Structures are given as structure tokens and as C-alpha cells.
Amino acid sequence: MTMPENERSQRILARRTREKQELRQKILNAATELFAREGYEGVSIRKIADRIEYSPTTIYLHFKDKAELMGNICSDVFGALRQRMGEIAALGLTPLEQLRRSLRAYIEFGLEHPNHYIVLFCLPEPVELVQAMEAGGYSQDPGMACFDLLREGIALCMREGVIAEGDVEFTSQSTFLMLHGITGALITMRSFPWLEREALINSYMVRVMKSLGA
Amino acid sequence: MTMPENERSQRILARRTREKQELRQKILNAATELFAREGYEGVSIRKIADRIEYSPTTIYLHFKDKAELMGNICSDVFGALRQRMGEIAALGLTPLEQLRRSLRAYIEFGLEHPNHYIVLFCLPEPVELVQAMEAGGYSQDPGMACFDLLREGIALCMREGVIAEGDVEFTSQSTFLMLHGITGALITMRSFPWLEREALINSYMVRVMKSLGA
DNA sequence: TTGTATTTGTGAACGCCGTTCAGTATCATG
DNA sequence: CATGATACTGAACGGCGTTCACAAATACAA
Numbered sequence: 001m002t003m004p005e006n007e008r009s010q011r012i013l014a015r016r017t018r019e020k021q022e023l024r025q026k027i028l029n030a031a032t033e034l035f036a037r038e039g040y041e042g043v044s045i046r047k048i049a050d051r052i053e054y055s056p057t058t059i060y061l062h063f064k065d066k067a068e069l070m071g072n073i074c075s076d077v078f079g080a081l082r083q084r085m086g087e088i089a090a091l092g093l094t095p096l097e098q099l100r101r102s103l104r105a106y107i108e109f110g111l112e113h114p115n116h117y118i119v120l121f122c123l124p125e126p127v128e129l130v131q132a133m134e135a136g137g138y139s140q141d142p143g144m145a146c147f148d149l150l151r152e153g154i155a156l157c158m159r160e161g162v163i164a165e166g167d168v169e170f171t172s173q174s175t176f177l178m179l180h181g182i183t184g185a186l187i188t189m190r191s192f193p194w195l196e197r198e199a200l201i202n203s204y205m206v207r208v209m210k211s212l213g214a
Numbered sequence: 215m216t217m218p219e220n221e222r223s224q225r226i227l228a229r230r231t232r233e234k235q236e237l238r239q240k241i242l243n244a245a246t247e248l249f250a251r252e253g254y255e256g257v258s259i260r261k262i263a264d265r266i267e268y269s270p271t272t273i274y275l276h277f278k279d280k281a282e283l284m285g286n287i288c289s290d291v292f293g294a295l296r297q298r299m300g301e302i303a304a305l306g307l308t309p310l311e312q313l314r315r316s317l318r319a320y321i322e323f324g325l326e327h328p329n330h331y332i333v334l335f336c337l338p339e340p341v342e343l344v345q346a347m348e349a350g351g352y353s354q355d356p357g358m359a360c361f362d363l364l365r366e367g368i369a370l371c372m373r374e375g376v377i378a379e380g381d382v383e384f385t386s387q388s389t390f391l392m393l394h395g396i397t398g399a400l401i402t403m404r405s406f407p408w409l410e411r412e413a414l415i416n417s418y419m420v421r422v423m424k425s426l427g428a
Numbered sequence: 429t430t431g432t433a434t435t436t437g438t439g440a441a442c443g444c445c446g447t448t449c450a451g452t453a454t455c456a457t458g
Numbered sequence: 459c460a461t462g463a464t465a466c467t468g469a470a471c472g473g474c475g476t477t478c479a480c481a482a483a484t485a486c487a488a
Contacts, residue, residue: 012456016464023465039338044445055467057448066446114338122336122402124253124328130405167417173409174396174418181395182388188336191344195387203381204388211425226485230435258474269438271477280475 024062026052032073039115067126070119077116078142081109085149096162096214099153103179103208107201110183122184147176164213178208238276240266246287253329281340284333291330292356295323299363310376310428313367317393317422321415324397336398361390378427392422
């Protein structure tokens with residue numbers, strides 16, 4: 001005898017759940033790669049299955065449907081954005097400078113992950129999701145965490161008097177809308193004869209800050 | 215004898231091309247209705263065919279593919295936007311007031327035609343289209359005509375000194391980006407807990423004008 | 429009028445897609 | 459070894475955009 005029975009059971013169970021997790025991760029990795037390279041349309045359950053050498057059906061043992069799979073991939077990206085905002089906060093800048101840097105980080109982050117950005121913000125949300133959200137589950141939403149950070153930054157700047165006073169929620173939402181404007185358009189409207197990107201973002205940022213009364 | 219031969223030929227030809235046009239229009243009507251109600255995904259060649267009681271193949275005698283069909287539907291809508299902007303111009307307002315009204319008209323127009331707006335501005339453009347545009351055919355683009363109007367309005371306001379001076383093209387593009395921000399987001403991010411729409415648009419407009427130095 | 433060429437329309441098929449379901453293989457355990 | 463659970467799969471369903479060979483209708487020339 002080398003091991004008590006119940007410990008063996010536990011180990012076996014542990015291995016099996018670990019293996020399950022590993023396969024889940026393999027699916028996510030394959031999907032992520034396809035997704036980043038070829039966008040939402042470029043990901044198909046069958047393509048993922050081919051890549052990981054499992055049957056398409058297997059994927060449904062780990063994800064309810066394609067939308068859930070995509071959701072998992074995209075909310076990871078939000079975590080990264082939140083982290084980047086955290087890094088900026090850790091720099092010990094003035095509230096205004098921190099806000100400015102955060103806004104810019106949002107734009108750049110979107111442009112770095114265009115396919116994720118499209119899925120998260122540019123595609124029409126399925127009606128079911130809308131209803132689920134209205135039924136009161138914003139709090140888990142990973143994107144909402146980033147928005148909360150933005151709102152706090154704006155509230156702080158108002159308290160310090162470095163931007164114009166006003167309703168925090170209105171200001172936060174309209175600021176977000178402005179960020180979405182340039183980020184979304186530069187990603188999706190690729191055939192528009194935009195001016196040089198960096199310069200355009202710079203002048204846009206100036207206007208955003210100006211509209212904040214900074 | 216009732217009619218010279220060559221005239222008869224002409225008439226017959228006229229009827230046939232007319233009939234062809236009529237069928238084309240029937241296709242467009244069916245597609246438009248489906249599209250407005252169920253969005254891009256809701257339109258399928260087969261559904262259109264069912265509706266007009268022709269085979270799916272017939273549709274390909276009138277449109278190269280689904281994208282071209284959609285393009286036809288959407289560019290009509292731009293014509294309507296342009297017309298609305300023309301109506302505003304005919305009101306004889308001050309340049310600044312006219313600009314303000316035009317910007318608002320853009321937002322409202324987008325919100326009134328959400329599915330068209332998504333196709334035109336929110337979906338990633340196929341690579342082929344991007345290349346075609348870069349190969350030099352912006353001029354025919356019906357959306358570009360609207361943008362030109364915006365640019366003229368901004369240039370006029372600058373000349374009159376009612377908004378801050380600056381590069382006309384930069385200002386025009388960033389203004390358009392701001393408009394797209396609120397329009398696109400309100401359409402696609404339906405589950406976000408937005409503030410009351412009218413008030414949000416109002417406060418957004420105030421910020422846009424402020425950022426123009428008005 | 430009859431044959432011919434062109435236009436107009438179609439059914440069947442191709443190769444995709446997301447998803448489901450019945451069934452098989454694997455495997456820890458009684 | 460038998461049992462019951464778990465992991466996995468092939469085949470299929472109904473959809474999609476699109477193509478192609480073929481049929482029907484039509485206009486016109488001989």
C-alpha cells in the first residue's frame with residue numbers, strides 16, 4: 001500500500017478536473033489566436049476543433065455556445081485594460097494628468113485589440129443579453145469596472161477643481177462616448193481617408209480635455 | 215400596319231428594361247423591410263426570395279452579392295441625411311446655429327436608422343472595399359458628401375470667427391468622430407445603463423460645441 | 429412561320445456555419 | 459468483473475452565400 005484510498009480518489013479527481021481545465025484553456029487559446037487574426041467571423045467552432053484536434057462537439061462540453069466562448073475571450077482583455085489603468089494610477093501623477101493618460105490608454109488599448117473592441121462595443125448586443133443586464137447584473141461586468149475607474153478619476157478632478165464642475169455621471173458617460181467615437185471609428189471605418197493617426201488622436205484628446213473644462 | 219418596326223423594337227426593349235427595374239426594386243423593398251426590422255443578420259438571400267416569390271438565384275441577376283445589395287440600401291439612406299442637412303441649411307440660421315443643428319441631425323438620423331448605421335459605420339469593412347477606396351474612389355461615396363457638408367459648415371464658422379481657429383480637416387474629422395461616438399454607442403451598447411437619452415445627447419452636444427471653442 | 433440567339437429564371441448542389449443528439453469509448457469505483 | 463459516470467464523437471438538422479448547368483420565355487431574322 002502506497003497511499004490511503006481517499007487520497008487516491010482525491011488525486012484522481014484533481015487530475016481529471018485539471019485535465020478538463022487544460023482542454024478548456026486549449027480551446028480558449030486556439031479561439032483567441034483565430035479571433036485576433038481573423039475577427040469574429042473568422043472564428044468557427046469547426047476551425048477551433050481542427051486546431052486542437054478534437055471534434056466540434058467537444059467544445060460544447062466546455063462552453064454553452066459561441067457567444068459564451070467569445071465573451072470569455074473578451075472579458076480577459078478588459079482585465080488587461082483595467083490593469084493598465086492601475087499602472088497609470090500607480091505613477092503618482094496629478095489627477096488631471098492621470099485622467100488624461102487614462103483616456104489615452106483606453107483609445108490605444110482599443111486600437112491594439114481591434115477585434116475584441118468590435119465584439120465588445122461595436123456589434124449589436126443580442127436581445128437576451130440586454131434583458132439579462134436590465135435584470136440587474138451590471139456589477140459582474142468586467143467592462144463596468146473600467147468605467148467605474150473613469151468615473152472616479154473624473155469625480156476626483158472635479159473635487160480638485162481642475163475640470164469644470166458638473167454631474168459626475170453625465171460627464172463620465174459623455175467622456176466615454178467620446179473615447180468610443182475615435183476608437184470605434186478608427187477600427188471599423190478603415191477606408192475613410194483619415195489624417196495621420198497619431199496627430200488625429202492628439203488633436204482629439206485636446207478637444208476632449210477642453211470640453212471637460214480642463 | 216400600326217407602328218414602324220424600329221419603334222416597336224424600342225418599345226419592347228423599354229418594357230423589358232422597365233420590368234427588370236421593377237423586379238430590382240421589389241428585391242430592394244423586400245430587403246429593406248427585412249433589414250430595418252431584423253438587421254443585417256436577419257436578411258438572407260433566401261428570405262428575400264421567399265418574400266418576392268422568386269428563386270434565390272434570381273437575386274444574383276440583379277446584385278453581385280449580398281454586400282452590394284446592402285450597399286444599395288444603405289447609400290439611399292445617406293441621401294436622406296444629406297437632404298435633411300440641406301433643409302437645415304435652407305433655414306437661414308447663423309452659421310453656428312446651423313452647425314449645431316446639423317450635428318444634432320446626424321445623431322438623430324443615426325438613431326432613427328440603427329441598422330443602416332451599424333452597417334455603414336460599425337461593422338468592419340471587408341478588406342476588398344478598403345483597397346478599392348484607397349485606389350481612389352472616395353468621390354462617389356455618398357457618405358463623403360455629408361462629410362463635405364460638415365467640413366464646409368466648420369470652415370464657415372471658423373471664417374466668421376464663431377468657433378476657434380484651427381486646421382479645418384482636423385477639426386472636421388474629430389467632430390465627426392465625436393458624433394460617431396454617441397451615435398454608435400447608443401445603438402450598439404444597448405445594455406449599458408445610460409442616462410436618459412435626450413438629456414445625455416444635450417449634455418454631449420454642449421461638450422462638443424465647447425470643444426469647438428464656440 | 430419557323431428556327432435561332434438572347435435574356436430570364438430555376439433546382440440542385442457545394443462548402444460553409446452553429447448546434448443537437450444518440451451512441452461509443454474510457455475509466456474510477458463497488 | 460460489472461456498473462455507472464464521464465469524456466468524446468459522427469452524423470445529422472436546418473440555416474447560410476453562392477455557383478452552375480439547364481429550362482423556359484422571348485425577340486428577332488430568314
